[in-house]
Amino acid sequence: MDLNQIRENVGRILSDIPDHVTLMAAAKKRSKEEIDAAVKSGVTVIGGNYVKETLKVHDTYGGKVAWHLIGHLQRNKVKKAVELFDMIETLDSYRLAKEIDRKAAAINKVMPVLIEVNSGEESGKYGVMPGEVKDFAKDVSSFNNIEVRGLMTMGPFSVDPEESRPFFIRTRKIFEDIKGCSIRNVKMDFLSMGMSNSYKVAIEEGANIVRIGTFLFGSRSDL
Numbered sequence: 001m002d003l004n005q006i007r008e009n010v011g012r013i014l015s016d017i018p019d020h021v022t023l024m025a026a027a028k029k030r031s032k033e034e035i036d037a038a039v040k041s042g043v044t045v046i047g048g049n050y051v052k053e054t055l056k057v058h059d060t061y062g063g064k065v066a067w068h069l070i071g072h073l074q075r076n077k078v079k080k081a082v083e084l085f086d087m088i089e090t091l092d093s094y095r096l097a098k099e100i101d102r103k104a105a106a107i108n109k110v111m112p113v114l115i116e117v118n119s120g121e122e123s124g125k126y127g128v129m130p131g132e133v134k135d136f137a138k139d140v141s142s143f144n145n146i147e148v149r150g151l152m153t154m155g156p157f158s159v160d161p162e163e164s165r166p167f168f169i170r171t172r173k174i175f176e177d178i179k180g181c182s183i184r185n186v187k188m189d190f191l192s193m194g195m196s197n198s199y200k201v202a203i204e205e206g207a208n209i210v211r212i213g214t215f216l217f218g219s220r221s222d223l
C-alpha cells in the first residue's frame with residue numbers, strides 16, 4: 001500500500017481511540033517500509049505472527065517500539081521468540097509456559113506474557129478454555145521467568161462486530177475475576193482484543209490493546 005495512505009490511516013485510528021488504548025500494528029506479510037511508515041506516524045507496538053517473518057523486519061527503532069508475538073508459538077521456536085519479543089500474547093499451554101520459562105531464564109529475562117483465551121470455545125483454535133483460565137494463571141504463576149500481564153482473545157470471526165461483543169464481554173469478566181484474586185506474579189494490566197472490524201466494540205468492552213492490520217496497511221488480498 002501507498003506509504004502516505006498508511007500514515008493517514010495510523011493518524012486517523014490514533015485520533016479515534018482513547019488515550020488509554022494502545023494501537024498495535026498487526027504486521028504480518030508487511031514490508032519493512034510499510035512498518036517504518038506506521039512507526040513514523042506514531043505506532044509504538046508491532047505485532048508479529050511468526051518468529052521467522054519477524055526476524056526479517058525486526059528493528060528496535062531505538063527502543064521506542066515494542067514487538068508482541070500474536071501468532072501461535074511452537075515450542076521449538078521459543079528460544080528465538082524470547083530473544084525477539086517484548087511480550088508473548090499467545091501463551092496457551094503449560095508445556096509452552098515451561099519452555100518459555102526455561103529459555104527466558106537462560107538469558108536472564110523475565111518474559112511478559114498474555115494468556116490467550118479461546119473465548120468462543122472453538123475446537124481447533126488455540127487458547128485456554130474460558131473455564132480454565134484462572135487455574136491456568138495460578139499454575140503458571142510459579143514460574144520465575146514469566147510474568148503474566150493480562151489476557152488476549154481473537155473470538156470467532158464475524159463480519160458483524162456486534163457478534164464479537166459477547167466474546168469480548170466474556171473475556172473481560174475473566175480478566176476482572178483474576179484481577180480480584182491477587183495471584184502472586186500475575187498482573188491483569190492488559191486486555192488485548194479487537195481487530196480492524198471489531199476494535200470499537202472491543203474498546204467499549206474494556207480492551208486496552210487493539211490489534212489492527214487491514215485498516216492500517218490495506219487488505220492482504222491486495223498483495
Ligand SMILES: *Cc1c(COP(=O)(O)O)cnc(C)c1O
Pocket residue numbers: 026028049070071154194195196197211212213214215
Ligand atoms: C492479522 C491479525 C490481526 C489483525 O487483523 P486485521 O483484521 O487485519 O486487522 C489481529 N490479531 C491477530 C492475532 C492477527 O493474526
